[in-house]
Amino acid sequence: MSNSNLFLKSGFVRAPLQNGVGRYVCQLQRIVLxxxxxxxxxxxxxxxxxxxxxxxxxxxxxxxxxLKPRRHRSPVVVAEYLNGDxxxxxxxxxTHSEITKWIEVLRTQQGDVSATRLRKYQYTDYPSVQGPWTPFTYKDPKLxxxxxxxxxxxxxxxxxxxxTEQLKIMFEKKQLEIKPKEE
Known part of the structure; x- marks a missing residue:
């Protein structure tokens, strides 16, 4: 372990890893101005x-x-996320434009992941040289x-x-047989 990780809290990624694959869930839960x-x-x-x-x-x-007005205090924005950060x-x-950009950054991130030493749930002595398997690993590249x-x-x-399709075809054939007889 290097010295840079001694004073960082360690934890697992608690946000959904494939957020946006099915639908996007905004990780920002609350913002206090x-x-x-x-x-x-x-x-x-x-x-x-x-x-x-x-x-x-x-x-x-x-x-x-x-919105929390406070007398004679410096302005602060506090963002709270679904993972508890x-x-x-x-x-x-x-300025107004800088604040707009920073609030957009807070809205799109997952929390304070930079201050956490990330750990994995799995460990192996012999990691794969090929990389992790994904559902798209063996798909046709023409896709x-x-x-x-x-x-x-x-x-x-x-x-x-x-x-159902067979019944529709049989019904259409019957309709064609009935129509010439009626004329």
């Missing part, structure tokens, strides 16, 4: 609250937004450029005709 109504260092955060906070809240309904960030003398749905890659082209 602490500011002073009269302090000059809070001007950028006050501008953000007046201009962009309503749009942020409507675009991110899963994030709870709290809290990130505290000072916004003293930051990368194909326009889907493509019958060449679908499983339906190898299946026999279903009973």
């Amino acid at each position: 602490k500011f002073c109504k009269s302090h000059g260092g809070s001007r950028g955060l006050r501008d953000y609250i007046e201009q962009d906070l309503v749009d942020f809240a409507s675009n991110n309904p899963s994030v709870v937004v709290y 809290r990130v505290w960030m000072s916004m003293h003398n930051k 990368n450029v194909a326009e889907l749905p493509d019958p060449e890659f679908g499983a339906n082209n190898r299946l026999p005709m279903s009973a």
